[in-house]
Structures are given as C-alpha cells and as structure tokens.
Amino acid sequence: MLQAAYDYFWWHRLWLPENLTWADLEDKDDFVYAKASDLYISIPLAFLFLVLRYIFEIHVATPLAKVLGVKDKVKLRAAHSPVLETFYKSCSKHPKQSDLENLSRASKFTVRQVERWFRRRRNQDRPSLQKKFREASWRFIFYLVAFIAGMAVLVDKPWFHDLRYVWTDFPKQSMLPSQYWYYMIELGFYWSLLFRVAFDVKRKDFQEQIIHHVATIVLISFSWCANYIRVGTLVLAIHDASDFFLESAKMFNYAGWKETCNNLFVVFAFVFIITRIIIFPFCWKKMQEVTKTKLTFPMKMRRSSPRTGQYPTVIQCKTITTTKQIDPGGRPVAALTLCFLRKQYWLHYSHY
Numbered sequence: 124m125l126q127a128a129y130d131y132f133w134w135h136r137l138w139l140p141e142n143l144t145w146a147d148l149e150d151k152d153d154f155v156y157a158k159a160s161d162l163y164i165s166i167p168l169a170f171l172f173l174v175l176r177y178i179f180e181i182h183v184a185t186p187l188a189k190v191l192g193v194k195d196k197v198k199l200r201a202a203h204s205p206v207l208e209t210f211y212k213s214c215s216k217h218p219k220q221s222d223l224e225n226l227s228r229a230s231k232f233t234v235r236q237v238e239r240w241f242r243r244r245r246n247q248d249r250p251s252l253q254k255k256f257r258e259a260s261w262r263f264i265f266y267l268v269a270f271i272a273g274m275a276v277l278v279d280k281p282w283f284h285d286l287r288y289v290w291t292d293f294p295k296q297s298m299l300p301s302q303y304w305y306y307m308i309e310l311g312f313y314w315s316l317l318f319r320v321a322f323d324v325k326r327k328d329f330q331e332q333i334i335h336h337v338a339t340i341v342l343i344s345f346s347w348c349a350n351y352i353r354v355g356t357l358v359l360a361i362h363d364a365s366d367f368f369l370e371s372a373k374m375f376n377y378a379g380w381k382e383t384c385n386n387l388f389v390v391f392a393f394v395f396i397i398t399r400i401i402i403f404p405f406c407w408k409k410m411q412e413v414t415k416t417k418l419t420f421p422m423k424m425r426r427s428s429p430r431t432g433q434y435p436t437v438i439q440c441k442t443i444t445t446t447k448q449i450d451p452g453g454r455p456v457a458a459l460t461l462c463f464l465r466k467q468y469w470l471h472y473s474h475y
Contacts, residue, residue, distance in 0.1 A: 138349050139294060148350065149297065156298040159348045161303070164308055168311025168319060176261050176315070184257040191378040197250040201243040206230045211244055250324040256377040257325055263370035266363050273360040276301040282353050289357070294350040302352050309359055310343045361403050365394040 129315035131137075171203060191216040205231045210218065211335045218241060220467075227234045282288035317336040326332060346355040376384040 142199035143294065154295070155304075156295075157298050157347050157350050157352055158213060159344075161307070161343055162310065162347060165307050165310040165314055168307060169314035172312055173318065176319075179259040179261055179264070184260045185253065187260060188253050188256045188378070190258075191374070191380070193252050193256045195253055198246050198249075200247060201244050204230050204232070204240065207237065207240050207244075211241065215239065216245055216248075233308045252377045255324055256374055259370045259377065263367050263374060266367035266370060269309065269312070270360065270363040271366060272457045273305060273356065273363060276305050277356060277360055280353075281386075286412045296351060296353060298308070300349075302356055305341065305356055305359070306347055306352065309345075310340065311401070313339050358403075361398045365391055365397045368394055399461040 139145070139148075140205075150156060163380075178212075207226060210222070210226060215222070223237050226237050230237065232240065241252070277283045277453060280288075313336055317333070319339065320329075320336065331391050343355070343359075346352070346358075368387055372387035372391055374385050375387060
C-alpha cells in the first residue's frame with residue numbers, strides 16, 4: 124500500500140506537462156536537472172545554520188546590543204517556594220482565587236504574597252530585550268545577505284529582465300550551480316527556523332508562525348521537484364527584499380531608537396507594497412500571458428455552417444478525441460473541435 128501511495132505521489136502526470144515523464148529529466152550531456160534527492164542537503168545545512176547562529180549571537184549580536192544601548196529591565200526574583208513552583212510548572216501560571224487560598228495555606232504565605240510571587244515568577248520567564256535583539260539581528264543579517272546574493276545570482280539572467288524566458292523549454296531547463304545553492308541555503312534556513320521555534324521567543328502568533336515555516340518549506344521543495352526553479356528564484360528574491368527592513372526596525376525598537384524604528388518601518392511598508400502587491404502580481408500576470416494557449420489545430424471552413432447561416436471568423440481551434448455521446452442528435456461522436464471565435468465560441472461536431 125505504501126509503495127502504491129509512493130508511486131502515485133510521484134506519478135509524472137501530477138508533476139509534469141503532457142508527453143513528458145521523469146525519464147525525460149534525467150541528466151545527459153551538459154544538462155543537469157533538479158531532483159528530489161537534492162533536498163536532503165538542506166537538513167545538514169539547517170544544523171550548520173544553528174551552529175552559525177549560536178556563534179553569531181554570542182560574538183556579534185550581544186556586543187552589538189550593548190553598543191546600541193539595549194538594556195534589560197531589572198526583574199525581581201520570586202522567593203523560593205517548592206509548593207508554588209510545582210503549581211506554576213504543572214498546573215497554571217494564572218491561578219484562580221480558590222487556588223490562591225489553597226496555595227496560601229500550603230505555602231504559609233498570605234494571599235497577597237502568593238499573587239505577588241506568581242507575578243514575579245511570570246516576569247522571570249518573559250524573554251529579555253537582548254534575547255529578542257539577538258534573534259532579530261540574526262534574521263536581519265540572513266535576509267540582507269540572501270537578498271544581495273539573490274540579486275547577484277539573477278541580475279545577469281535573461282528571465283530576470285524578460286519573463287518570457289522563465290518558461291522557455293520548460294520543464295527541460297538545466298539547473299545552474301548558483302540556483303542550486305540559492306535554493307538549498309534558503310531551504311536550510313527555514314528548516315533551522317522551524318527547529319528553533321520552540322526555543323525562540325514565543326510570540327502570540329506561535330501556531331501561525333509554525334504554519335508559515337512549514338508552508339514555506341513545502342512550497343520551496345515542490346517548486347524544486349517540479350523544476351520551477353527560474354520562477355522560484357524570482358519569488359525568493361522578491362520576498363527577501365522587504366524582510367530585512369522589518370528585522371532592522373525591530374532591532375532599533377529594542378534599542379529604544381524610536382524615530383529610527385519608525386522610519387525603517389515606513390521603508391519596510393513601502394518596499395513590501397512595491398514588491399509583494401505590485402511587482403509580484405504583475406510578474407504573475409505577465410507569466411500567465413506567456414503561457415496562454417496558442418494555435419494548435421487550424422480548421423478549414425466547411426459548408427456545414429452554424430444555424431445562423433453565416434461563417435464565424437475562426438481564430439484558433441483544438442480537437443479533442445472522445446467516445447462520449449454528446450451530439451444533440453444522439454449520433455456517436457468521434458471528435459470534438461472547439462473553435463475560438465470573435466466574441467463567441469462554436470463547437471464543431473465530427474460524427475460518423
């Protein structure tokens with residue numbers, strides 16, 4: 124059963140255009156195609172990113188935080204109490220009134236002291252500004268380097284300037300080494316974010332954040348397996364263009380540079396609107412225009428015209444063979460020709 128599911132998942136009709144199989148995308152001569160097995164390298168790269176992040180946060184982000192004046196607030200520590208600590212970890216961080224009274228008797232604290240203990244204990248678990256700054260600075264440096272590297276990889280490619288080249292000879296498009304590393308590094312980075320999400324600052328949109336990382340990994344992997352590499356690199360570059368502005372705004376917010384933070388956020392909003400709301404839909408629309416149906420089956424004019432008695436102007440036709448009884452007169456139909464006309468369509472039936 125698992126083998127059948129595996130075979131169906133990799134069925135070429137689900138991934139490739141008509142008249143193509145996976146055998147057509149095997150490496151030969153100077154043509155190298157993307158393969159699903161290439162994605163395995165992203166997992167070791169993810170662990171490498173975790174190591175680099177650890178080194179970066181200690182030797183770069185922490186000193187930078189001190190230079191920018193990132194200071195943590197002084198937190199009063201909760202008094203030692205095994206009873207309250209056990210309840211805090213195993214039951215709830217926000218005890219009810221009845222729980223407060225029971226804990227007061229068990230710990231020999233007053234109800235007011237128990238409330239104060241839980242408030243201080245919750246403050247101890249809140250992430251420090253330096254921790255938030257280190258995480259934002261790591262994401263900032265990656266997005267910045269990734270965007271610059273992406274531009275360097277794409278700027279000399281013909282499909283960067285003319286979207287018609289995105290689909291030229293698709294999917295038989297040879298993979299370039301620069302495309303390979305661009306994809307694997309981006310994929311490895313998002314794997315590392317997913318691995319660390321449980322240990323990073325837990326935000327209010329924690330579940331949405333996990334869904335975002337998983338969706339990104341799935342989309343990158345899918346575009347790689349289906350050889351949508353050219354359009355995939357363009358999408359990655361467009362999305363990285365605004366992210367480092369957002370992360371830099373967070374960094375200055377943690378440092379208390381409110382005016383700089385606000386200015387950077389305005390820049391982020393402007394770049395976000397330009398890249399994701401204007402450029403990205405425009406590129407998608409242009410690529411859709413490139414892939415529109417072209418003339419396939421020209422059709423000669425016949426005496427058997429439509430009931431109007433006039434010959435419509437045929438722009439293009441496509442013949443689809445069928446064995447279904449679709450003729451209004453009940454006659455077996457051998458072929459159905461769909462003709463696109465000026466402001467109307469006309470179905471021409473060829474029957475026995």
